[in-house]
Amino acid sequence: GENVEQHPSTLSVQEGDSAVIKCTYSDSASNYFPWYKQELGKGPQLIIDIRSNVGEKKDQRIAVTLNKTAKHFSLHITETQPEDSAVYFCAAHFNYQLIWGAGTKLIIKP
Amino acid sequence: DGGITQSPKYLFRKEGQNVTLSCEQNLNHDAMYWYRQDPGQGLRLIYYSQIVNDFQKGDIAEGYSVSREKKESFPLTVTSAQKNPTAFYLCASSIDQVETQYFGPGTRLLVL
Numbered sequence: 001g002e003n004v005e006q007h008p009s010t011l012s013v014q015e016g017d018s019a020v021i022k023c024t025y026s027d028s029a030s031n032y033f034p035w036y037k038q039e040l041g042k043g044p045q046l047i048i049d050i051r052s053n054v055g056e057k058k059d060q061r062i063a064v065t066l067n068k069t070a071k072h073f074s075l076h077i078t079e080t081q082p083e084d085s086a087v088y089f090c091a092a093h094f095n096y097q098l099i100w101g102a103g104t105k106l107i108i109k110p
Numbered sequence: 111d112g113g114i115t116q117s118p119k120y121l122f123r124k125e126g127q128n129v130t131l132s133c134e135q136n137l138n139h140d141a142m143y144w145y146r147q148d149p150g151q152g153l154r155l156i157y158y159s160q161i162v163n164d165f166q167k168g169d170i171a172e173g174y175s176v177s178r179e180k181k182e183s184f185p186l187t188v189t190s191a192q193k194n195p196t197a198f199y200l201c202a203s204s205i206d207q208v209e210t211q212y213f214g215p216g217t218r219l220l221v222l
Contacts, residue, residue: 034210036213041216043200043202044200049210089152096160097155097158097207101152
C-alpha cells in the first residue's frame, strides 16, 4: 500500500526567512496531494493542494511543487510570519483514502 | 454558516463505559471520516463512510463503532473494548472520496 514520509519533524526558521517541508510517497497511483496546517488544539485546515497533472501551484506566500518521477512533493512558505507557527501535514490520496505524513512542527523565531 | 461541528469539545470516560462523539456537517458531503490523533503524532483512520447506511473500517477500528443513518451525521462510539482511548478525535467530510477533506474542531477524550 501507499506510504508517506515527511521531513523534517521539526523546523525552526527566523521570521522573514523561507521554510521548506518535504514529503515522499511510494505508490505512483497517487494523484492528489493536499497540505494541512494544524494549530494547537484545533482540527487541520487545508492550506494548498496539488494534483498529479500539475507540477507547481502557488497561493500568495505558499507554494507546492510535485515531482512525479521522483515521487516527492514539497511545501514552500516564503516571508514567514509568527502566525505560520503550527504543525503541517502532507497527505497522498490513494485507494479512496488519504495517507498522512507524520507532521512537521514549524517554529518561527522572532 | 456551513461547516463541520463536533461535540463535546472535551469528554471524560469512566472505565468500562461506552461514550459517543458527535459529528455533524451541513456541507452536503457524501463522505465522512473519523481519525484518531495521539500527542505529537499524525492522523490514523478509524472508520469512513462513502454514503448513508454504508461504512468501512480504517486502520485502527478495533474498540470503536459508527453509524451513518443520515447524510449529515456520523457518530463515533468508543466502546469499553478500547483500552487506550485517550486521544484527540477528528471528524472530516468530503464531497466524495476523491476530493479534499474538511475537518471539524475535534473532541478530546480523557479517561477518569
